[in-house]
Amino acid sequence: MDRRNFLKIFGLTLMISVINSACRKEAQGYTAASNKKRIVIIGAGLSGLAAAQELYRRGHEVVVVEARDRIGGRIWTSTQWADMPLDFGATWIHGPQGNPLTDLADQINAKRLTTTYNKTVTHNTSGMPLSEVEKVRMEDLRTQVVKALKKAQGKDDDASIRQVIKPLIDQFDESSEAHRFINFILNGTIEHEYSGSAEKLSAQWYDSAKAFDGDDVFFAQGFKVIPEFLAQGLQIELGQVVKEIEWERSPVRVITQKTEFIADHVVVTLPLGVLQAKSVRFSPELPHSKQNAIVKLGMGVLNKCYLRFPNVFWSADADWLEYVSEKHGEWTEWVSFKQAANMPILLGFNAADRGRAIEVWSDKQIVESAMQTLRTIYGGSIPEPIDYQITRWASDPFSLGSYSYNPVGATPKIRQELAAPLKKCLFFAGEASDKDYFGTTHGAYLSGLRVAQEILKL
Numbered sequence: 001m002d003r004r005n006f007l008k009i010f011g012l013t014l015m016i017s018v019i020n021s022a023c024r025k026e027a028q029g030y031t032a033a034s035n036k037k038r039i040v041i042i043g044a045g046l047s048g049l050a051a052a053q054e055l056y057r058r059g060h061e062v063v064v065v066e067a068r069d070r071i072g073g074r075i076w077t078s079t080q081w082a083d084m085p086l087d088f089g090a091t092w093i094h095g096p097q098g099n100p101l102t103d104l105a106d107q108i109n110a111k112r113l114t115t116t117y118n119k120t121v122t123h124n125t126s127g128m129p130l131s132e133v134e135k136v137r138m139e140d141l142r143t144q145v146v147k148a149l150k151k152a153q154g155k156d157d158d159a160s161i162r163q164v165i166k167p168l169i170d171q172f173d174e175s176s177e178a179h180r181f182i183n184f185i186l187n188g189t190i191e192h193e194y195s196g197s198a199e200k201l202s203a204q205w206y207d208s209a210k211a212f213d214g215d216d217v218f219f220a221q222g223f224k225v226i227p228e229f230l231a232q233g234l235q236i237e238l239g240q241v242v243k244e245i246e247w248e249r250s251p252v253r254v255i256t257q258k259t260e261f262i263a264d265h266v267v268v269t270l271p272l273g274v275l276q277a278k279s280v281r282f283s284p285e286l287p288h289s290k291q292n293a294i295v296k297l298g299m300g301v302l303n304k305c306y307l308r309f310p311n312v313f314w315s316a317d318a319d320w321l322e323y324v325s326e327k328h329g330e331w332t333e334w335v336s337f338k339q340a341a342n343m344p345i346l347l348g349f350n351a352a353d354r355g356r357a358i359e360v361w362s363d364k365q366i367v368e369s370a371m372q373t374l375r376t377i378y379g380g381s382i383p384e385p386i387d388y389q390i391t392r393w394a395s396d397p398f399s400l401g402s403y404s405y406n407p408v409g410a411t412p413k414i415r416q417e418l419a420a421p422l423k424k425c426l427f428f429a430g431e432a433s434d435k436d437y438f439g440t441t442h443g444a445y446l447s448g449l450r451v452a453q454e455i456l457k458l
């Protein structure tokens with residue numbers, strides 16, 4: 001498609017969005033740009049929408065090109081159960097105090113519900129809540145794990161978390177409680193949060209991200225309220241799978257399976273997994289520093305299995321239910337929606353290697369495996385779930401994983417290389433490009449604002 005065609009399609013849809021948005025513009029602080037540019041943003045996830053909204057409000061012509069038939073990307077609220085929206089991707093604003101997403105949620109008065117780690121019940125391998133003696137042993141081992149990791153962070157050479165913990169875990173027989181406790185700590189505390197396996201996560205940098213304070217909150221209507229808010233007034237082209245980007249000089253050409261778009265600047269918010277798989281061709285190829293960053297960072301997995309029961313049979317006032325599994329990482333972490341939302345729903349997680357492995361299982365196998373764990377904890381007479389919903393993020397072609405992590409060999413600086421613009425033509429955002437808050441929604445959002453500033457400064 002040539003420039004004029006682009007403008008025609010762009011213009012048509014823009015006209016509709018202009019009508020829709022005209023009355024909102026004033027309230028949104030819309031200003032006409034003195035040097036109006038055409039900007040194509042690839043991806044209608046949080047980072048893409050944040051960048052698009054900012055650039056649109058500053059008077060530029062913006063079109064968001066999105067492969068899926070929905071916006072939000074890794075924010076995806078299922079409305080299959082009418083009385084309880086469920087988030088397949090991000091659920092929580094992690095640390096709401098000072099978090100930019102809190103401001104957005106406040107602007108739309110979005111109702112938020114709180115879960116807290118203070119309300120956690122941990123069960124041993126037999127399914128009993130940890131006794132006082134077991135709790136002391138667990139905390140002692142946790143202290144030793146933290147100490148070993150802190151020591152490793154003071155060294156020059158990097159190693160994986162598993163390598164660093166090996167001298168500690170090797171002191172115990174594989175069938176011992178201590179061995180299981182250490183694996184539980186690695187899985188529940190580290191692999192679930194960072195989505196990479198202990199075998200791959202960098203001991204030096206796995207936790208290099210900053211964090212905001214406060215108990216995590218989730219949205220009563222689902223996280224989708226935030227992308228919906230940011231999408232207001234924007235032209236978004238759904239169902240446009242980008243195949244190639246010709247980027248070395250302006251105008252940049254974005255070629256999709258159906259058509260092509262031409263722009264002065266293009267913002268790439270493709271998830272790290274999609275960049276690693278080379279699903280989109282860059283012509284010419286990306287420079288070495290960029291490719292190096294893409295290859296060296298890790299894309300991890302966190303998968304969810306929601307189970308809905310006829311009634312609550314677990315500790316009703318607990319938010320988190322934990323299980324010290326026999327084998328590493330099997331249904332270690334659960335969230336109860338009883339206390340926060342008064343619903344008889346449990347959410348079981350599988351992260352990292354285990355999260356990836358079960359994606360090939362059938363739904364029936366996954367639910368049965370989850371139920372085995374719940375029966376171990378709560379007994380054989382618990383009810384069967386009346387329904388379930390399951391995610392498979394590693395197999396999703398437009399995500400190919402859940403969120404990024406720092407494996408051995410990656411440093412925080414590498415994320416700046418991923419974020420660096422190329423020749424004033426190509427700009428990069430997305431959670432993986434945010435050095436300070438990678439792996440989160442607020443990291444994605446801030447990366448979108450950062451890239452908008454880069455373009456506005458040109």
Ligand SMILES: Cc1cc2nc3c(=O)[nH]c(=O)nc-3n(C[C@H](O)[C@H](O)[C@H](O)COP(=O)(O)OP(=O)(O)OC[C@H]3O[C@@H](n4cnc5c(N)ncnc54)[C@H](O)[C@@H]3O)c2cc1C
Nearest residue numbers: 043045046047067073074090091092242430431440441444
């Ligand atoms: C299971 C899970 C749980 C999570 N939990 C939390 C949480 O509780 N709190 C939190 O803060 N964060 C959480 N996260 C992380 C958070 O969801 C992400 O960091 C954030 O949403 C990423 O936003 P993004 O804009 O960088 O990427 P995305 O949202 O992935 O946006 C990229 C967009 O690009 C599109 N795209 C891909 N390929 C193409 C193509 N070829 N052509 C056109 N478009 C394409 C995608 O469809 C997508 O819409 C979770 C993620 C997952 C998966």
